Structure formats: C-alpha cells, structure tokens
Amino acid sequence: MMRKTVILFTVLLLLFQLQPVAAEEASNDLALAEAASSAILIERDTGEILYEKNAHEQLPPASMTKMMTLILIMEAIDDQKITLDETVRVSEHAASMGGSQIFLEAGEEMSVEDLLKGVAIASGNDASVALAERIAGSEAAFVTMMNKKAKDLGLENTRFQNPTGLPAPEHFSTGYDMAIIAKDLLKHEEITKYTSLYEDYLRKGTEDEFWLVNTNKLVKFYDGVDGLKTGYTSEAKYCLAATAKKDNMRVIAVAMGAESPKKRNQAVTQMLDYAFSQYETDLLYERNQPVTKISMIKADKDQVDVVTEDTVSILLKKGQKKSGIETSIKINQDLQLPLDKGSKVGLLEVRKDGEILSETALLIDEPLKQAGIWKLFKHSLKELVKK
Template identity: 65%
Template sequence: MLKNKISLMLVCALSILCIFSGNVLAHHEENHVSMEVNENKSLDLAKHSQSAILIERDTGNIIFDKNANEKLPPASMTKIMTLLLIMEAIENAQLSLDESIRISENAASMGGSQIFLETGEEMSVEDLLKGIAVASGNDASVAMAERIAGSEQAFVEMMNKKVEELGLKSTKFQNSTGLPADDHYSTAHDMAIMAKALLKYEDITKYTSIYEDYLRKGQDNEFWLVNTNKLVRFYDGVDGLKTGYTNEAKFCLTATAEKNEMRTIAVVLGAGSTKERNSDVSQLLDYAYAKYETKPLYEKNQAVTSFEWLKADKQKVNVVTNDSVSILYQKGTDLNKIETKITINQDIDLPVEKGSMVGKLQVMEEGKVISETDLIVKDDIKHANVFQLFKRTFQSFF
C-alpha cells in the first residue's frame, strides 16, 4: 500500500480542436448517444438491412443506429470474438504465429465455409489466422478454439466470459464459427463493440485486409484464399473486418475503414443480398467521412505521466494509455478548447503486473467528461529489495 497516497490530477490545457456543447459525441454518455441516434432516425441509411450501427472506433461514439439492439443471428461475424481471443492469446505469449497446430478430426469435419483442413494435418497459427480472417474457415476456427481452450465448448465459455467483460448484454454464443445453433445471437451494437476491442490489436488488419493469398503454396493441396469481404478491394480505406451469411441470418457484415486519421466501424445484419449488404455499409461509411472528423489526442501505449514509488523496484513508474484517444466532431463546426485530466489511483498494492490499470485519462469539455480511457503501467512492478530501499533512504539525506 502506498504510504504517501498518490493524488495526481493533471489538467493539461491542450490547444486542440473540439466542439461546442451539443456537437461533441460523448463516450458512455447515454443522453448524448440517445440524442444522436434520434437525430439520425430520418436518415435513409442501411435501408436494405434489418439492423445497423455506425461508430467511430477510438471514442465508441454512435454516429448512426437502426434497430441496433435487436437480437439476431450473427452468422460468421461470430468469428470476430474468435479472432479477439486468438489475438489475446498471441499477445499473452500463449500462442506464437509460427506454432504448428495439429488438426483434429472434429475440426476437419466442419461444414460451411472452410479451408479444407485434413485430420492430422499441421498448419501454422498464422496460416489458420488467415484462413479465419480471409476465408471465414469454420475448420480453422475450431482448430484454433481447440488449441487455446482444449475443446470448442471450453472456448465458447471463454467467448461468453469475454462478452461479460466487455459489458455486453445481448450476445450469447454456442460455437466459435457462427454456424446455425439455438440460442446463438448478438446485436449490431454488440458486434461493433467486439470489433472495437479486436481493433486494439493493430496487427489484425494485416490479415483482414488481404484480398487474396494462398495456403500450402506450391503443394498439391494448395488452397486459394479470397476475401469474403469484397469492400477491402473496392472501398478506399476498408481493411476488414468480417462477413456472415446463413439462411436465417441473411447477409451480414462488420466492416472497418480508416481515412484521414479516423477509423470507423459499420455493422449491418439481415440484408437481402451481398450487393445490398455492401451498398448499406458503403453508404454508412460515406456518411461518416462526409460529415465527421476526428482529432487524435494520444496513441495506444503512449506515455502520459509517471510517478515516484519509493517501495517499488523501479522507483519511477511510467503510465501509458490502454488505447488510442481521439475526439469526434462534425465538419464545419466552430471549435473550442478541451482539457484532459489524468487521475492515478490513490491506493495501489505491490506487486503490479504489466498492463494493470492504475488510473484514468478523461477528456473533458467545460468540466463534463466526454470520454474516458484506462491508464496502465508499462512494466511489471515488484517490491524493492533491501539494498534498493537502503540506497534510496540514504540518498534522501543528501
């Protein structure tokens, strides 16, 4: 426990652009979100889809909504959560891209979209990742699920636990693939939040942006990968994310694009055809980039402050952002100054693992919080040893 409680409230006046009150879209502010959604009810967007949503990734601000909380089958967009857990496992060193995975009979037996894995075949994590991200391979998804959790059912439990961690109330998974199953559902809103979480792993778009590639290249069983999301080729800035289709779900797509330092996520469910699905998403993205802009404030893992901790092995503790931080505003608005407030927790126990949350960074307009981002420690922090404590105590006398 820190004896000298850290109460660090840094208010940094930034000479950056922001909106006058009412034009700032607020992260996690229900009154602002509701106002923006109601304003867009009259827009003739996503007219071919049963449900849709458009958000800005950094802030999570909702730009457009149509029945976004309606529970529907997500089909292969389910694999967004599968990819999220794969990327987490890679980041946590539980997996490596060059690791070889032996394919089980169960994984090889998956129907629907597949990369035609064979029982006993070995394939690298990276190639399986491509198989999921590009070709929506159900066999590749189950193979990775079995590797990470031991069985697909255990992996599904991890998926639903992650749903809870993300605070999602209208999603439940029964498999890692999106193949039809009772009581397997999500919403446009929840899929957008899952996509937002997945996009924290910037390397994911390295795979989801591939239009065509090959698995087992040069071998007799060479397989041509072609992206099921044609917008990665035909819409400027689109570099992911995941399509879906079943007879029940119809045509679905969670797409992401980045242009002019602004990343958006558009989700549509229940479109009547591939053409209608792509048209609806394209219109949503067109609207976002025609009407809105973002101002980046901090990059992910950017150092924002540090503090001294006498009893820690590293006396100077560096604090970084857990995610990128931006503000979203309408084009052509008069702009104002905003503030950022950095608050470090007053009570922190040693030891502290790298990546642990130790505070918050708030973006504020006229004293009102419009977005909030976790601050984390950059390194593992352990107890100082006796020699370190003696040295620091000695130095404090001089």
C-alpha cells in the same frame, strides 16, 4: 506507499465550445442502410454512435461471431500463450466443420499464422475451431471464454454457443454488440494485416495449395476498408461488420439481415460515405503513448512510464471548431506490488464543461516487482538525506 497525488495534471487543450456528437442528433431524418434489418455506425476511438437502426435487436450474427474468436486469438498471441510460427495439429472435430472452410484434414499440422489467415480472410470454421482448441483445450472451454469476454465488455444481448457462428439455439447478438466487439478487436491493430488482404495462399508450393479469397469484397472496392468480418446463414441472411480509416478517423459499420451480398455492401457503403462526408476526429493521444510516470517506494524501479491503453480522440462535425477540452490523469491510490506489464493503474479522462466525454485506461509499460533489501536500504537512506 505511492505518492497520494491523484490528479497529476489537467491540460486545457482548446478554447471555445465543443458539443459531443449525440446519436439522436446524428440519426435524425437519415435513410441509411435501408436494405438491412439492423444497422449501426460508430466512430472507433470515441465509440460515438453516428447512426443506428434496430441496433439492440437480438439476431443471429452468423460468422461475425468470429470477431470474438479473433479477439481471443490476438490476446493469446499478445500474452505469448501461442506464437504465430508454432504449428497446431488439427483434430477430427475441427476438420469436421461444415460451411466456410479451408479444408483442413484431421492430423494435419498448420502454423498459427496460416490458421489465423484462414479465419480472417476466408472465414474458415475449421480453422476457427482448431485455434479455439489450441488456446482453450476444447471448443466448449473456448466458448466459455467468449461469453466471459462479452460480459467483460458489458454486452447484455450477446450469447455464443460456438466460435464459428454456425446456427445454434440461443446463439445471438445485436448490431450494437457486434460494433463493440469490432471496436475491441481493433485494439489489436495488427489484425488488419490479415483482414485487409483480398487474397492469399495456404500450403503454397505444395500439391494441396489453397487459394484464400476475402469474403469481404469491400476491402478491394472501397478505399480505406481494411476489415473486418462478413457473415451468412439462411437464418441470419447477409451480415457485415466493416471498418474503414481515412486520415485520423476510423469508423465501424455493421449491417445485419440483408437479402443479398449486394444489398449488404450497399448498406455498409452508405454508412461509410455518411461518416466520412460529415465527421472528422482530432487525435489527442496515440495508443501506448506515455502520459506520465509513477513511482512506488517499495518497487524495484524508481519510476515507470504510464501509457494509454488505446487511442484518444474527440469527434467533430466537419467544419466544427475545436474547443475547451480538458484531459486529466487519475492514478489509483491502492496499487499493490507486484504489477505486471500492462496492469491498469489509472484513467485518462476527457471532459467538456464537467461532462466526461471518454475514459481510457492507463497501463504501466514495464513490470514492477517488490524491491530487494539493498534497494530498500538505499531508498531509505535517500529519504533520510532529504530530511
């Protein structure tokens, strides 16, 4: 059995007063994103809402849908179900997609990385379906995965019918849900390697060379923007989920239902300007930072590091003093072997005056398996010596 200490340590980080930023406070008397029918602005690490407008209204998300597609692609890469350099054979169904596309041919083979670029930069519907079929076996099976992931994220106003965002009955989301999806996608920091590119090429050096141009023009014209996803259909109008990082603070701004790309970009720019002029963050822990160790008597290793699943920060108004924040680490008491690398083993809580500001999952950074007989014998002998 694991040692029964639940709270391993509590650290007093700062001294005076800090009030968590409230959405109601942040949204008062602001006239942001007037050109959008729905909008929301959040700080990425804490998830705090800095501004919102009709953020829970169900609307067609158009190609912002592809953020969920990208999450599942990045998870498949992380889990080594696919690799960036493997080739994918394009089906007739994938090649038949209309709308935004990279003009894949049925039977053509293209690397996962190039298809990923096609989705992230050019919003290719054909590339999205090709990767969906590779990961799940069919587009329909992939959509089931998308909706399960939405449920896992606690999204109550999102329903997907395809991985592209092409118009379909009962395909909807909200500004808030899109912001949460963007937040989850950004756990895979390497995605911005692709979404930040303004241009690139596919099939380079061949007669079928294809120029990719980012549909998100803010990556070129707004300092700090490195993603994430545009969207447009005649029903959805112009949409954008953008992210930008300056210093330690990363924010996500979502605008839906604007009448033109210019008005969409203007709405997002207003929200980004507001965030960076009014707020800052204080970083407490990096993603994957070791914070403690655990040991289990019957495990094949004496100890393994426990790391943060995500970055942990506190949000401050500009000029606000840092103050009495406590962090505590809680390890689950009912862990059972074996445990895979990345298994959730506890929570890191950030509190102010007894109120939880944030909870971040804690993971083990190595697998733990059942110890062999010799390992168990040596451990038992060691315990006897201690007595």
